[in-house]
Amino acid sequence: xxxxxxxxxxxxxxxxxxxxxxxxxxxxxxxxxxxxxxxxxxxxxxxxxxxxxxxxxxxxxxxxxxxxxxxxxxxxxxxxxxxxxxxxxxxxxxxxxxxxxxxxxxxxxxxxxxxxxxxxxxxxxxxxxxxxxxxxxxxxxxxxxxxxxxxxxxxxxxxxxxxxxxxxxxxxxxxxxxxxxxxxxxxxxxxxxxxxxxxxxxxxxxxxxxxxxxxxxxxxxxxxxxxxxxxxxxxxxxxxxxxxxxxxxxxxxxxxxxxxxxxxxxxxxxxxxxxxxxxxxxxxxxxxxxxxxxxxxxxxxxxxxxxxxxxxxxxxxxxxxxxxxxx
Numbered sequence: 001x002x003x004x005x006x007x008x009x010x011x012x013x014x015x016x017x018x019x020x021x022x023x024x025x026x027x028x029x030x031x032x033x034x035x036x037x038x039x040x041x042x043x044x045x046x047x048x049x050x051x052x053x054x055x056x057x058x059x060x061x062x063x064x065x066x067x068x069x070x071x072x073x074x075x076x077x078x079x080x081x082x083x084x085x086x087x088x089x090x091x092x093x094x095x096x097x098x099x100x101x102x103x104x105x106x107x108x109x110x111x112x113x114x115x116x117x118x119x120x121x122x123x124x125x126x127x128x129x130x131x132x133x134x135x136x137x138x139x140x141x142x143x144x145x146x147x148x149x150x151x152x153x154x155x156x157x158x159x160x161x162x163x164x165x166x167x168x169x170x171x172x173x174x175x176x177x178x179x180x181x182x183x184x185x186x187x188x189x190x191x192x193x194x195x196x197x198x199x200x201x202x203x204x205x206x207x208x209x210x211x212x213x214x215x216x217x218x219x220x221x222x223x224x225x226x227x228x229x230x231x232x233x234x235x236x237x238x239x240x241x242x243x244x245x246x247x248x249x250x251x252x253x254x255x256x257x258x259x260x261x262x263x264x265x266x267x268x269x270x271x272x273x274x275x276x277x278x279x280x281x282x283x284x285x286x287x288x289x290x291x292x293x294x295x296x297x298x299x300x301x302x303x304x305x306x307x308x309x310x311x312x313x314x315x316x317x318x319x320x321x322x323x324x325x326x327x
Contacts, residue, residue, distance in 0.1 A: 002185050007177040009151040010040045013158040014078065016187040018048055021076060024162060027054040027063055028080030028117075037082045038118065038177055064090035064115070068097045068167075071113040076162060081117035084133050084171060098167040099142030110165045116158070119147070119171035120212060120263045121300060121311060130300035130307075132264035134210075135273075137169045138241045144193060145169045145240040149214035151181035153238055156191030164193065173212045173263075196244035198251070202233035205257040205321050208248055208274060210237055213261040213293070213312050220317035230325055240270055248274065249282045256287040257324040261317050266294035288324040293317055 004012065017024050030037050032045035032055040045053040056063035060081060067077035081087045087094065094115060101109045120132040138145045144166055148154040154172070161168040183189075199214060200221055209217035214236050221232035233251050237243055252258055258278060260271040271292045278290065296310040321327075 001182045003180055004151045004183045005178050005180050006148070006151045006154045006172070007038065007040055009155040009183050010158055010172065011042055011044070012183070013155040013162075014041065015044060015047070017159055017162045018044065018052055020187060023074065024076045024078065025052045025054060025070075026078045026080065027056055027067060029056055029058055029082050031055060031080050036080065038174065040177075041080070060086050060090040061093060064093040065097070067113050068093055068101070068111060071098070071111045071167075072101065072109045076112045078114045078116060078162060081115065083129055083174070084117055084119040085129050085131050087115065087117070087133070094137070094143070094167070094169070095140050099140045102166070103142060111167045112165045114158070114161045114168045114170050116170035117172065118174035118177075120173050121295075121307070122174040124302055124304055124307060126302040127299035132262075132295065134171055134240050135264055135269045138270060143167055143169050143241065145171065146193065146238065147171045147211040147240055148238060149176070149211050149236050151179065152183045153191060153197070153236075155183050156189055157193070157238060160190045160193055163190070171211065175212055179215070191238070194239045194242040194244055196235055196237045196239070196247040198233060198247070199236050200232065200234040202231040202255065204231045204255055205233070205259060205325055206248070206251040206255045207232050207234045207259045207261060207317065207321070208237065209234060209261040210240070210270070212263050213317075216312060216314050217261050217317055220314045220321065223314065223318055224321050228322070228325070228327055230321065230327070232321060243274070243277070245274070245277045245281060248278065252278060252282045253285045256285055258286065258290045259293065259317065259320045259324060260290065261293040261312050263295055263312060265297055266292060267297065269294060288326070291320040291324050293320055
């Protein structure tokens with residue numbers, strides 16, 4: 001085991017896959033000479049050169065489309081968006097080409113491509129740079145959507161994504177790049193897609209969280225245990241699509257209560273989908289209504305105090321658990 005930041009775990013995964021498979025290459029804005037906007041690709045250009053780590057112009061639609069074509073031709077591109085907010089400019093290539101090509105070609109063209117970069121809020125970057133887009137991309141058949149919350153998950157999931165024969169939307173979180181954790185060493189470490197992880201065992205209430213809200217949920221669970229002697233189980237789906245609903249349902253059968261914490265907006269969110277699926281699979285096991293904690297239904301404010309009010313927090317998760325536990 002090594003102690004790595006999420007940033008370094010992603011860098012390690014990319015390096016190992018570049019070595020393992022000569023068809024893998026990285027492309028995006030400032031990924032090469034500048035070492036990446038968030039230093040995820042640090043050192044890779046010097047080690048692998050211009051053909052494997054490729055700086056692109058500021059044209060998301062262009063280099064995403066080039067990546068889709070390269071994947072159809074047999075390569076395995078990793079396309080970095082400086083932020084997923086900018087991917088909106090390339091959404092035609094992601095949704096209408098990458099996601100649909102296998103189906104529309106009758107299985108003739110696989111598109112083994114990974115689109116990756118930071119998703120959700122950063123620190124005071126205001127409305128156009130603070131959007132959580134997992135529900136948007138999760139709505140389209142053909143795309144797999146991943147959201148790691150730990151260094152180990154970041155490495156294991158990214159390696160699996162690169163090896164997958166389908167287009168994968170890999171969403172990191174800018175606020176989390178510096179978080180440290182234990183990461184298994186060796187290039188054979190992977191995590192299968194579509195398998196949730198129980199981050200904390202509990203018996204009284206289930207909290208489903210992803211990405212940035214996972215550490216918040218774990219802090220909330222510790223506080224609730226200390227103050228109210230309520231034991232919370234924290235589940236991280238890790239893969240938004242395909243969704244491991246079975247792990248969530250198994251937890252609810254034990255705890256009988258559910259709180260969902262997510263950074264995206266509440267309307268038509270992943271949390272809404274999880275709520276429906278739980279009602280469909282485990283309604284008779286619920287002893288309280290499901291509660292959701294989401295970002296406020298407003299464009300993200302720039303002011304720090306307003307930004308904090310808009311986002312999920314430990315206090316909001318604690319309050320939701322108290323509600324479903326009738327405390």
